[in-house]
Amino acid sequence: MEIHSLTREQIAFFKDQGYLILKGVLDPQLCASARDLLWNSLPDNVQIRRDDPATHVGPFPESDSQTDTTDSRTGYRWQVRKHSTDADLINLLYSETLMGCAEQLLGHDSVRQPVINGSVMGSKGPAWPGGPVDPALNSEGIRGIYATLPYPESETRGSPDAAAHTDGHPFMLSAVGLIHDCPPGGGAFTVWPGSHKRLYPTFWMQYDQARIPFYDHMPSLKGILHSPEYNAELKRILEDTKPVDCWGSAGDVVFWHHRLVHAASENHSSVIRQAVLADYSRRDLDQLRLDPPQEDMWRDWSPEVQNSGSDYSASFAQEQRIVA
Ligand SMILES: [Fe+2]
Secondary structure (H helix, E strand, O other): OOOOOOOHHHHHHHHHHOEEEEOOOOOHHHHHHHHHHHHHOOOOOOOOOOOOHHHOOOOOOHHHOEEEOOEEEEOOEEEEOOOOOOHHHHHHHOOHHHHHHHHHHHOOOOEOOOOOOOOOOOOOOOOOOOOOOOOOOOOOOOOEEEEEOOOOOOOOOOOHHHHOEOOOOOOOEEEEEEOOOEOOOOOOOEEOOOHHHHHHHHOOOOOOOOEEOOOOOOOOOOEEOOOHHHHHHHHHHHHHOOOEEOOEOOOOEEEEEOOOOEEOOOOOOOOOEEEEEEEEOEOOHHHHOOOOOOOOOOOOOOHHHHOOOOOOOHHHHHHOOOOO
8 A cells, every 4th residue: 555656667667568567556445345345236046155165156157147237247257337436446446546646647637537426337238239338438437346257177278369359448547456366367357568559550549449330220230340450460469479467466456558458367266356447547538539549659648658768677577477
């Protein structure tokens, strides 16, 4: 909890690699409250039981599943968004410490503030029929509490590449915070270092993602549309970049850039991956998003970020789990 500002080295690393792991920056009491919110979201009649780890192994049985976009349990994924503007979750991820770090990256007194008891992600349903929920639509708080159930031991480990993606809504910076310890391979959050710099110029718009509208009578084409340059570069990234598993302890956070390739990977541990996710953007994102990708991809970031070079040590990169 001592971190109130990022060091030059941390900023340089974030700029170069597109992510930054911060240890122990979440309030332990509020992490406990977030875990309670997750478990207390369950009705009484479910098979999964908080005090019985044998019931934690996924996937959710049919009888425990539901597809409500603010309170969803399907397969191995458990996403509780209905509490996203509860004061405890706002205070957890928009704390003085994390807002301070976000404003160091995005600019002093520039970041959009959350609204306690405001509207929550998912309250308008999915972005299109059968599609994902848009994290920017009607969202005035964090994204939610996202959990991944452990895979059975018999399940073979899939490649993280299969789930690698960039997000399709406009935002600038995001955070994944662990509210429970998550060991290596436990599905904490996986990132592809440096991919933000390679993909940023391949988008048609600086913050948005082109979308095909959904029509009931023409359902074949829908959802997200990527440029050919994006598809080619993503393929190269997956071939030449070793992903980093951002495992850690309750209280750890990983910040990541909006164009970074990432995945909520499979959980091959014995504990449920329990995380909170939130976005940070400048209040004037509505103006910034009018522009195409810029020659200087850091134009909209703080002078501290703009003036930062790649001056971080090899040992720091190692701490951040970059494999040479
Ligand atoms: Fe994502």
